[in-house]
Amino acid sequence: MPADAFSGYYEHMTYLSGFHAIEEHIQARESEGSILYVSNPGPRVKKILALADEYGIQVQRVKAAELDKMSPDNRGAVLALKAAPKANSTDLESWLEGPLPEQALVLLLDHIEDPHNLGAVLRSADVFGVDLVVIPDRRAARETDTVSRVSAGAAAWVPVAKVSNMARALEQLKEAGFWSYAADMQGSSLPKTTFSAKTVLVMGAEGKGVSRLLKENCDHTVSIPQGGHVDSLNVSVAAGIFMYAIRHNRQRERS
Secondary structure, eight states: OOHHHHHHHHTTOEEEOOHHHHHHHHHHTOSOEEEEEOSSOOHHHHHHHHHHHHTTOEEEEOOHHHHHHHOTTOSSEEEEESSOOOOEEEOHHHHHHSOOOTTOEEEEEOOOOOHHHHHHHHHHHHHTTOSEEEEESSSSOOOOHHHHHHTTTGGGTSEEEEESOHHHHHHHHHHTTOEEEEEEEEEEEGGGOOOOSSEEEEEOBTTTBSOHHHHHHSSEEEEOOOOSSSSOOOHHHHHHHHHHHHHHHHHHHHO
């Protein structure tokens, strides 16, 4: 392909540069794309090329300068997508009608706007086996290259339901037998909290916390004990701590 045609063809694409994100996205078969790589690929890039061959993904060797122009933070390979990465979308009502795990964990994100935070939360949600993530369809971070890259590809695996009314979504979950716990600095201590078999964890927006209406409708508020000098933890860090504590608590109860 001529250089000018090459540049024009890939000009409006979305690029994933994280190795984990590329591998997970290929395996999820989420959208059509191509692997672009430079000469003398390292072991990790060779692994990606083999995976692309296994899944029938087109690969093309390009000049390092071209790859740097597309994705400055690349490490020798990128996945060029014709559409921005999509989350593993589902519908809350349909999800509630299906067979639910005996110990289900739902994460309700109250208008988290930073795609880095959303990506990090989704990565932790995948690690700790969250069954569903609920986000609002407005005034919140969207599925982007940043979300997929920061989530290390977890955005393609963790079920995500978008809703128009977060308070109504919380009520639907409670009607289905879930107990709800809002993260709040004035809440009960996390180590002393026992979570229900079906738990909804509500995390608030950056710098704002959980909105008043959602907090008032939650069954409990829970806090992470802190001993430092800053006011609060980043929402993605706090969410990871909560998710770990809930799963650890359940494993301890079964043992």
